[in-house]
Structure formats: C-alpha cells, structure tokens
Amino acid sequence: MPVMSYADAAKLAVAEAMRDDLTVWCVGEDLGRGGVFKQYTGLVEEFGPQRISDAPISEAAIMGAAFGAAMAGTRPIVEMRFADFALCATDELVNQIAKARFMFGGQSRAPMVIRKPMGMWRSSAAQHSQSLESWYTHIPGLVVCCPATPQDNYSMMKAAIACDDPVVYLEHKNIWASEGEVDTNHAVDFGKAALRRSGRHVTLVSWSHTANVCVEAAETLAHQGIEAEVIDLRSLWPWDKAAVFDSVRKTGRLLVAHEAVSVAGFGAEVVATVAQNIPMKALPKRLGSPRGLIAYAPNLEDQMRVTAPMIAKAAQDMMENEPA
Amino acid sequence: MPVMSYADAAKLAVAEAMRDDLTVWCVGEDLGRGGVFKQYTGLVEEFGPQRISDAPISEAAIMGAAFGAAMAGTRPIVEMRFADFALCATDELVNQIAKARFMFGGQSRAPMVIRKPMGMWRSSAAQHSQSLESWYTHIPGLVVCCPATPQDNYSMMKAAIACDDPVVYLEHKNIWASEGEVDTNHAVDFGKAALRRSGRHVTLVSWSHTANVCVEAAETLAHQGIEAEVIDLRSLWPWDKAAVFDSVRKTGRLLVAHEAVSVAGFGAEVVATVAQNIPMKALPKRLGSPRGLIAYAPNLEDQMRVTAPMIAKAAQDMMENEPA
Amino acid sequence: MSLSNFDREAGLARLRMMERIRAFEETARSAAIDEELVLGAIHLSIGQEAVATGVIETLRRDDYILSTHRGHGHTLAKGAQADAMMKELLGREGGCCGGKGGSMHIADFGVRMLGANGVVGANITIAAGAAHGIKLLGGDQIVVCFFGDGASNRGPFLEGVNWAGVFNLPILFVCEDNQYSASTLTSDMTSGNIADRARALGLRTTEADGNDVTTLAATAAEITARIRETGTPEFLMAKTYRISGHTYFDPATYRPEGEAERMQATTCPIARQREALVAAGVPSAELDALAKEAHAEMDRALDAARSAPWPADETAFADVQDIGSPLQEAF
C-alpha cells in the first residue's frame, strides 16, 4: 500500500473522481497554482483551468455559484482556503445550499463538497484558526466530515464527492503533511466511526486531529495500566452513536476531547446523548478549548489547546474518582 | 406597574437609553417606518433619522459599519430584521466584532446590541424561522440573550445597551404581542436565571419562547401531582449553572427543552454540563426540533415544534422510569 | 411603440400572460385577506407584470430562470401551472414544492424555474453559477436572473455579476426597478446608480421601460439572442412600479399621497397593453373576455387548492438529505 500525506491522499481521491466523472470540478482562489496548502498541486495540468478553476476573492460567489452549478448538473468541490473565510459565505451555505432541496419539495439537489481547512496551525491567530464543526452539525441538510488520517482523507473525500447531499468537509491544517498508508480499495461510510484503539477502562471519543492526540494519550495510559478505547467519529453528522454506546456500555466511562471551544461544541452533543441513554460508572467528561480566543504568541495559543497529557490526566482522574 | 407588550417593553428600554446617552443609536432597514415588527414605531419622531437610521439592504455593512462606529465611540443597536438574514453578516460578527478586543490586545471595545428576531412564526418557512442561539454561545467574545417575557425584554435590553461587550440579542418573533407587567426599576444581570416556577420533582430548563411553553407544561404536570421547577435561563452566555445545579440537586431530574434543532443545540451544553457534575435519579432528557427543516404548511411546521404536551409527557416518563 | 409593426397575436398573448399573473395574485390576495387561506406572507407583483412577461417569452423551455421573494409572475411566465402554485401558497398537497416552500420559495424545476428566494440578492450568485454549470457541461441554454433595485445594495450583487463577467457566462441579469426596498425609497439608500454599477462590472447594460411589454419584449429578444449566440452576460434595467404594497397586508403609507394611484393610472402595463390592442383594432370585449378567462382559471386553481388536503405529516422529514436524514434519526 502506498504511503502518502493527508494532503496528497485527498488529492488522489479528487483526481480519481475527476477522471471518472466529467461533471466533477474544483473552484477556489489560487487553485491553478496548487491552492494555498498545495492540496491541488498538479491537478490543473491534468484537468485544465476550467475544471480546476481559479476564483476571484468572492467567497459568497464561490459558494453561491458552485451551488447554482450543482443545480445545473455539475458536482463542484468548493475550496474555502481557511474555514474562517467560509463565514463570508454563511448565507449561501446555510440558507441556500442546506435548505434548497427541502424548500423546493425535493425538486433540487446540491451535490457539493465544501472543503474548509480548519484548526490551529502555529501562530495563525484568531481569524485563521477556528474549529466550527459543531455549527454545521446543527444545520439540517448538511453532512459533516472531519477526517484525521491520510486513509480517511482519501476514503471520505471519495465518499463526499459521490454523495448527493452537500458535505462540509473539514480538513485539519496541522496534519497536511502527516503520512500514512492509503488503501485505495478501502471505503468509508458516513456515520461509521473508526476504532483507533480498543480498551476496556474508558472510552475516548474524538475526531479530526484531536483523535490522533487521543491515540497518543491512550499509549501513555496503557503504560499506567489503563486501557482506553479510542473512537474516531470521522463524520459528525451522521455520527456513530451505536459504536459509542457499545463502547461506553463496556467501559462505563466516557471522555470526549476536541479542539473546538467546549461550550456548545460537538462534545456536548456526544456527552448529552450518551448521558441520556446510558448509566455510567463515572461522571462523563469533556475536554475542549476554554471559551477564549486563539492568540498569536505560542504560549498563549497553547492555553487553548487540548494535549495528550491533559487527556491522559482526565482519564486517570475518572478511574480514581469512582463513585462508591 | 404598566402592562405592555414584549415589543413595546424593548422599545421603552431603547428610548430610555437613548435619552440618557446621546451616543446610543439604532440602525437597520426600514427603521424610520417603525421596523418590520413595529418594534421601533415612534422612535424616529423623537430621535430623528440620524439616530434611528435607515439602512440599505446591506446586512454585512449594517453589522460592519455599526462595529466601526462602536470603535469610534458610539453605542449602536443593530437591527437584523430576521435572525436568518444575520447570516449575511457572519464574518462581521464572528471574525471581526467578537474577536477585535482580544486580537488587538485590549485596545478596542465593541459595545453593540445586535437584535436578531428569531424562531418559528406561522408559515414563515425555512429561511425565516431559525433559532441559532447555540451558534453564538460557541463564539468567545459574545454575550447571548434570549428574553421570554416583556419584563425581561425591558430589563435585558437595558443591560445589553449598558454592556461594553457585543450582545447578541435574540427576541422571539412569536411573542412580540404578548403582554405583561413591566417594572422599570427591575434590573436583570446576565447569567442570572429566572425561576419561573418552583417544584421538587423535576427541573425544566429552557429559554426564549419555549420557557413560556414549559410554564404551561408545568401547570399540566401539577394537576398530575408532579411539581416541576421551571428555570428560564434568559441569557445563554453566561448561563446560570449555579441555579440549574441547585435545582437538579434538589429534584434529581433534568429536562431541557428548546425550539432549536436538538443536535448541537444549547440543550446539549446544559445536559452535558449537568451530567458531568451531578449524579441524577433519572437519565436526563432533551427536547428540541428534529434535525429537519421548517416547512411552510402548518402541519409540517408543527412536526418541528416542541409543545407543552410533549414536555409534560417527557417529564411524566422521567418520573415513571425511575431506576430501581 | 410603433403601431405599424404591432403584432396582434403576440400582443394578445402578452396581455393574456399579464392578466393571468394579475388574476393569480388578486385571487391569492383575496384568499389571504378574506378567507385566511394563505398563511405566510405573499409579495405581489401587481404593476410589474410586463417584466416577467416580456423577458421570459424570449426564453426556451430549457433555459433557466431564478427569482426573488416576488416570484409568482416569473414562475407563471416560465410555464408553471397555476394550480400547483396556488396549492403551494395554501400549503397543500400537490403544491409545486409539496407545501414546504410557500410563496417565497415557489419553484418549478420542470420548467427550469430554479426558485424564488427569501434572501434578497442571494439568487444572483446562484444564477451566475447555473450559467457556469451550463458552460461546463457545454449546453446552449441561457439563464435569466431577476432581482429588485434594493438587491443591488447587497454584496452578492457585485460578486455574482463580476463572476458572470469573469467567466463569460450566458446569463441575463434583470433588475426590476420598482423604486422601493420594502418601505424605503431605494434611491435614498443607494449611492450612484444601478445601471452604472453593472457597466462598471463590465456588462453590456440596457435600460428599458419595464411597463411597456411590447418594446421590452423586443429589447429582451435581441439581448437573449445575443447571449445565446455569444455566451456573454448582459444586464437589463427595467423601470417599473409596484402598485400594491410590499406584502399583501402592507398599506404602503410610506408612499407620497396619491403616488400609487397616479402611477396606476399612467404606467400600469396591463392598461397600456389594452390600449395598444384597442388602438390596433382589437375589440375591447375580446380583451375583457381574456381577463375574465384569466380570473376563471385562477378561481379554479383556488378551488382546487382549497379542497386539497394538507401534505402528509411524514413529508416533513423527507427531502432533507439522504445521509443522516431525519427519517432515520428523528430525535
């Protein structure tokens, strides 16, 4: 199996889909020069500037026009550059794309992949670092993906392009270069979590880059005799409740970790859903960013970060403070 | 004490603040003719068209310009007409207003009230009905208010105008005409819930119009011998954890109800926070809209609605299905 | 309009379409006011019928249009059935959007009417994109995007018109300038002039009397033929006037006393077209019959709508999405 980076894995998926289906095309600023994170490098040479299309600095039009083109029968992949800039196209995504099929009584479809590179990336500061995945899970009509590995970025990109619903596709900026094996025959279904590690003491639920951080924490915990099960949700809508429920039934303990702000983050949805359904041995926990902003200075930025030691510590505490 | 409508109560608060402080002004489309819900009727006659300012259909500029004017020393009240249209100004609110003070190291302030009439209002369909309060609670830098009564719409508007932070102020469209006594000496602090009813069996937590629906449900429950405590959070950020914790410690049962979509709604935050801190007698519950869209036809619209009977039924179930 | 080459048949067809639009809206209005059958807000285009009629008659069935919150006229002119539209306004089964959209989201993809829109100006980028899609797929259709004067103050106006220019797309933007943005005079909130904005954005721009259906149709025919030929976007400013209020329940007291009456008397496109036809020798009885027929059609549409059932409750959960649909995940 070839080893490739998270960026290249998605690029391979895009290229394969574009070869198979002439109606698939990409649009965004600077794509003809490979895009700002080089996740499109080489594609314009193969597919030409109509299908790897540059765009003016017009996020609202990029999103709105891609939607129009989707209704006219194409399958656009929309590049938003930074998830933060996608906020310039919120009406288009939330009021138009997510609602059109329903409002028009099923007459229209919006098969689109909306790529929004997200998350903290050293010293990018408050306007280039946000993780807003929970917003999109709250919007009916949208599918929401947060791949954490090259394999998933390949397989989920393939699934997203094939999907007839609009898919908000959140790649994490910090792991563009991370490498891993990619099996191009491996398909991932939305709503199926990845079991990144099995364990019987505590269930760690996460997604995106923080899922990788959880795996790291689980290794530390293993040295202390605590076997953590790590569930990487991969897609947040739909999300794999069955996998989480099964795991928590087994371990009796739930810890959810993510990079986004804790308050009204998707971790709240996971903890609340489990708490509503499953009695646990210990009170469940969430780790996310404080409700503060992401600063430029690295030590200040770090105050907003959920780290492997924090995750390991929280899991240990859950093991120790067992109710009698 | 005078009796007045929810709309008029806020208007009185605005007028009083404008009399006291010449830097307070309102800006939005059609304000000179009273605004689309008549919540500004008569103000232009008293304060003139500069301070009750019309605006072009430019939500991004209304929000952005008001922010600039706030940095230059005024205290704008921004009218977004429907909360849905505020999505056209998301970058301005989230990337600019909420972050400026922090990004600039405390050099700037944005004392603004951003009024976003929200919620279902018969047959307004998918683009004029949304409740997106949980989005704003997820954004550091913002205060979030959801008044449910004329008294609170008076007192909280007063507090919001006086506040030096940007306040997202969500009035519910369905209760503009609802009437109640208003004590103009009664102040409300952000983060202090209203105890709308006391009870010892189950804690109902809600806000905005659904808080009123919970009071109705509690009356039904009382006839069945179930004493529900109804907590109206009023402000969602900050929210009154202490009041909720105290109540749940007493009742041992938590039911959160809101109009917004359940998935990643603020109910998840409340349930998760309580579940992380307090062992309960029964599994907690949430009632919110299914993750579906709001239709025009009334019977379809009703499928998305949380009603008093649904709340009462859920509370009853919690009393019956007591774990042994 | 010169009488010499006045085409009687075309003139009658245009009057018929305008009468149908007027009758549809008058019927809907009385259904709303007298019977409270229409539950949500409806925005009437009374006085503006010539724009929809004159422009859309120049399109093929497979051309696309996109509309605004004031979309009944465009939808009828593109060929949608009044029946299904009226059912939609009443929120009934058989409505063109299954009762989910109502007036503000009226759409008929069968005739390539890609929807009214509740967000002012939002259709401009979407329409540019539909034209982009046509170009990518190598089609020979064109797109017409209607919007109001007030919409020209929203960012998507600039972004969408620029997009069409940059990618050289087969689209006609039609600004229906009825002078008002809800209760506000658009000129009070607009710096410069809308047609100049379009020109500055690189588009060939034509200004026309939007209440003279005959010359408007001729102008539109030239423009749409040119767009189909060259694939290059253009812009049409159509000056018109909304005789009714902003919504059906708006008394429009913000207008200067007598303005609406004066405009109705002088610019109503239906009255003008009737005069033209009478001048061309058509007996006025024939014209009256045509109006009566239009009203009868809409009465029948209302009757059908009135007796149609509500949509089945379960449809509330359908057509949200395939993956993670509320049909599977209701709560």
Add this chain to the structure above:
Amino acid sequence: MSLSNFDREAGLARLRMMERIRAFEETARSAAIDEELVLGAIHLSIGQEAVATGVIETLRRDDYILSTHRGHGHTLAKGAQADAMMKELLGREGGCCGGKGGSMHIADFGVRMLGANGVVGANITIAAGAAHGIKLLGGDQIVVCFFGDGASNRGPFLEGVNWAGVFNLPILFVCEDNQYSASTLTSDMTSGNIADRARALGLRTTEADGNDVTTLAATAAEITARIRETGTPEFLMAKTYRISGHTYFDPATYRPEGEAERMQATTCPIARQREALVAAGVPSAELDALAKEAHAEMDRALDAARSAPWPADETAFADVQDIGSPLQEAF
C-alpha cells in the same frame, strides 16, 4: 514631478519613512527566515511604501486609518513605534497587541490605527462605520481605509463604499493596486475596472501613480483636505507593485520571468525618491546615512523584541469579554 517646486525637506522625510518601512520589513523577514523568530505568516509591502507614506502624511494624529493583512507600512506611517510592532511580530510582551494579534492584526489605537485585518475586504465596512461614528459624534476627523485590488471583488467593497456614499461620510478609500491577489493576477478575476466601480458607487475617484511619493502626497493632500472640508467620501486608486512575494516565504513563481526585477528597477518608490533627491542636489551619502539609520532603528527594535519575554500565560484569558469572561469560566 516638476523639480522646480520640489520640497527638499518633505522629500527627505518621505524617503526616511519609506526607508523605515522597508527596513522594518527586511529586518522582520530575516528574523523570520534566518532566525525563525517570527512564527506566523507576514505579508511584506516591499515596493508599495509610497502609498502608506504619501497618503498618511496628510492626516492628523486623531484621524483614523484601517489596514489589511499587509499593514506594517500603514502602521509605521501613522506613527506607531517600531519596537512595539516588532515585539508583536515576535509574539512578545510589549507587542502593540500584547502578542495576541501578530502581523496580521497589528494595530495601534493610540495613533488611531484601528487594525490590520486577516479577512480581505472586511475593513471596508468597518472603516465606513468609523466615519459614521465621527459624523454622529460631530467630530472633524477623517478616516482612511486601505485595501488591495483583490478586495474589490468582495461584497463588502460594494456595501461599504455605498454606505459611505449614502450617509455622506468623511472617508477616503485607498485601493493599493499591486496587480495581484495572492498568486492570481487580479485582472484575470475582475470584470470591468476598479476605479469605474467606485465611480459607479457615486464617489469622486482619482487615479494616481502609487510609486511616485511626491505627486501622490500632493494628490492625497488635496483629497484629504477636501474630505475634511466637505465631509464627502472619495476614492483613490494607487497603482503600485509588490516586489516581494505574497508572504515572506512565497517565491512568487507565478509571475512572468523577470517581471519583479524589471518592476524593481523601474518603479521602486524608494529608488525613485532617491533619484529625485539626488537630482535636487542632496548628496547621496546623506541618503545612504538615512537608510542606514532606518536599518539601525529596526535592528534595535529586533534586539529589543528578541530579548523580550513571552506574554504572561494568564493574558490568554484576558480581554475576551467582561461578561462571561474565560477568566471566570475557564472550562
């Protein structure tokens, strides 16, 4: 520029400011590349120094400016201290934003520089609003809003410029046309022409050579005086060229071979100003000394920044908000 009325002192002051801007950015770039001291992206305005210099010298200290992601020059020209700015780029205590903003959010409210902005075009509506605030408060300050050519394709350009026109606000919009939007030639993505957009939005619009600081300053002086006098907004198109890449690490291979070198040789505003001063009889040794002094100032700024501590960890939680602050509600 006619030599006859060339003001030697002003000319030297302008050269000094441009040299300071250039030296600040060259110092920051080598701190980033050679020492990895600058952690985030920085956008250099090398080649564009004349615009900040020529326009801002016409302002009062209490006038406001708003800038873009490429804001070092504007900030220095408005009077901010290089020390505090360099500390900000290094994310240190004493940085003008306490290390929270970095280059892309550089700001100094003390000199009424209301911030750089990481979102292209977002400053345009905010700037219009600052001018709105001045008008409401009855002040006599004016606002200058800088943005790039690429920003003219964003909706807020239309909404903000229209706003200024409608409310007749004391603001000058300055488009620094360096021809590129990151790696894209702006003209490839722009239909029509930017100055025409401003004119169509009702603003008096002047086009100027943005690399000739002398005439630019004269033009700007006329314009800003007029704005202060009339309170009416205007627009200035300043043609310039970014000699460096988009970010300090951008090799800018998307530019035609030799373009940057040719432009540097022919249009560099610092080289042109030096020539003019030499022609006016200033010894070049004096000019060299001035450049050296600028570099020495920035070396000192970098030394101070390098040895400054990180901001205290707790400051990460301060200045978010008063009500519901993370200081009270950390997790």
